[in-house]
Amino acid sequence: MEYLVPDNxxxxxxxxxxxxxxxxxRTKAVELISLGxxxxxxxxxxxxxxxxxxxxxxxxxxxxxxxxxDIPPIEPIKIFYQDQDLVVIDKPKDVAVHAxxxxxxxxxxxxxxxxxxxxxxxxxxxxQGIVQRLDAGTTGVMVVALSEVAYxxxxxxxxxxxxxxxxxxxxxxxxxxSEGTIDAPLDRLVGQSHKFAVIAGGKPSVTHYRTLExxxxxxxxxxKLETGRTHQIRVHMQAIRHPCVGxxxxxxxxxxxKRLGLDRQWLHAFEISFIHPITNEPLTFNSxxxxxxxxVLQLLNESY
Numbered sequence: 001m002e003y004l005v006p007d008n009x010x011x012x013x014x015x016x017x018x019x020x021x022x023x024x025x026r027t028k029a030v031e032l033i034s035l036g037x038x039x040x041x042x043x044x045x046x047x048x049x050x051x052x053x054x055x056x057x058x059x060x061x062x063x064x065x066x067x068x069x070d071i072p073p074i075e076p077i078k079i080f081y082q083d084q085d086l087v088v089i090d091k092p093k094d095v096a097v098h099a100x101x102x103x104x105x106x107x108x109x110x111x112x113x114x115x116x117x118x119x120x121x122x123x124x125x126x127x128q129g130i131v132q133r134l135d136a137g138t139t140g141v142m143v144v145a146l147s148e149v150a151y152x153x154x155x156x157x158x159x160x161x162x163x164x165x166x167x168x169x170x171x172x173x174x175x176x177x178s179e180g181t182i183d184a185p186l187d188r189l190v191g192q193s194h195k196f197a198v199i200a201g202g203k204p205s206v207t208h209y210r211t212l213e214x215x216x217x218x219x220x221x222x223x224k225l226e227t228g229r230t231h232q233i234r235v236h237m238q239a240i241r242h243p244c245v246g247x248x249x250x251x252x253x254x255x256x257x258k259r260l261g262l263d264r265q266w267l268h269a270f271e272i273s274f275i276h277p278i279t280n281e282p283l284t285f286n287s288x289x290x291x292x293x294x295x296v297l298q299l300l301n302e303s304y
Contacts, residue, residue, distance in 0.1 A: 001061060014047055015033060018057075030047050073106040077090070080141065084146060085277060085278050087143070088142070090140065093138075094136060098133075105136065131155050133230075137267070142269060167223040167269055168223070169233055171221055182236040182239065183205075185198065185202035209222065210222050234267065247265035260300075262296060268293055273285075
C-alpha cells in the first residue's frame, strides 16, 4: 500500500502519520517500522522521521505470520478474581502478555483461552482485551478486560492514572536517597526497537521508590508508577545506576546474577488497585513472590 503526504500532515512523525491514515494503531506502526515493513522513498527510516510533502511511503501493514505465535503456558494461569467483565491473574515468568513479532514463547491471552476465558475483542487483534502489560520476564498481578465496556473504562482508568500499581524490585547497591522520585523521559533507542533509554524529548515518565530492605550488594524497593511506559522501572533504575538484579538488558552485574541463580530481572508486580468498571467497587489484589524470586531473597538473608 502506498501513501502520499497531504499538506496538513507535513512534518508529522512517521508512526503518527501511519496511525492517522491507516487502520493500524500507533504501537503497531512502531513495530512495523522497526521490522522494515514501512519505507520512505524506498528506504527504511526511524519511527521519529518527519514525513515531507513529496515523500512516497510504501507500507506492508501485516505483521509476519511466522513470527506471530500464540502459545499457552505449560502450567495454567492462576486466577485471583473473575466475573463477566474482567479477570485478575498472577502472571508467571517467561510468559508475554500477548503475541508479538519475535516472541516465540507462551502468552497470557493464549493461557486464558485454554481456561475458557476470552478477552474482550476491542484493541488490536493480537492484544484484544489487554489494558496493561508486564514484560515477559516480570511476574505478578495484572487485570484483563473481558467485556467491551470494561475494556473502555479500564483503559480510561489507566490513561487518567487512577489505577495504583505497586512493584517490588531488587536492585543492585543502595539508592541514595533511600526514598525518592525519578522523573526522566523515556523513548526507544534508535535502531534498537526492543530497548529503551532516558532520552530528552521522550515520553514523560515518573517513578516513585522507597527502600524496604538492604543487604551488602542489593536493596529491595517498593516502586510506584505514576506513568506506565514500557520497561519504565528497569530503565529508570539503570539511569540512577542501580539496575534490577538479573537484568542483563539494562546493565545488571552478571557475576551477581549468576551467584543468585537468576535468569531474569528481579521485578514483581506486587499489588494493583482500581475501581471495578461496572460496579464501581474499589478492588485491590496482591501477588506473592514467585519461587525463583523468593529463593533469591532467602539466599541474600543467609549470605549477607
